[in-house]
Amino acid sequence: MPVSREDGLDVSTKPLEPLNGDFEARIQQRTISLNSDSGGGHMVVEIPPGWTNPRGYCSATQDIYILEGDLTHGNEKMISGCYSFIPKGVAYGPISSEKGCRALVFYGAPYDFIRSEDHEDGADTERYRANQKTWDIPWEDPMKEMVEKTTFMDEETGKPTRPAGVLVKVLRWDKDPEEQIALVSQAPGCIDPGTEVHPHNECLYLISGDCYIGYTYDTKNKADKKTDTVITKDHYLSRPPGIYHGPVTTHSGVYWITYMSDGYHGIFKDVPEWRDMTESYFERASY
């Protein structure tokens, strides 16, 4: 289950490499994390204007989120903010991009693309979600559905909660294997004052805004402790189980797409110095 750890990757620093499969030339990708157990991973795919490719299917499940530009498969034109889930073996396409495209792709197994007019035998076509316009999905309180368990307590009521100012849209939540993909928004000035740690993989791609993370560390290894991490648009975090992270805040608000290899299970620990840390970030703010 473990993904590789990234504590604030500037995605543009990763090399552009060919995307594996029977694709026309010029489609490229930047691998941003790999899952050592499944052979899957996360990548940003880059497609030039005017690119086209015949129909086919992929050897892995794909969650596709358009960061910029357009991507058409079949009759579906995805634009920035659109999401598709394509199960392994489900044929899609032909594929094209008019203006070019940057797309975030979460894939669940080693990635290959096979040209075919038909689905692979046994492909689960029922689960195919062709083009979800994510702005049509209502924001929800994460405590309503997404957060199954948290040890973050409301000081007044003593009940589990999340800090005020967090909203979510769940895009996909499957049970076998358990995986949860969501959009998460944190309002400007929202502070999560402690650290949390998860028994599952947690990966976040920063779509827009800014984020401050006081500490990132692995208590088992005691090594590679990061302090005062600041990230902005097109940065990425990838945490295998057991990585503590927090306190967290944002000046201008932050918009994420998140991947978890389980429902959210956050174990929360107080950080006594959270106020000094977050206010030192606000002190540097330029509005």
Ligand SMILES: [Fe+2]
């Ligand atoms: Fe977390």
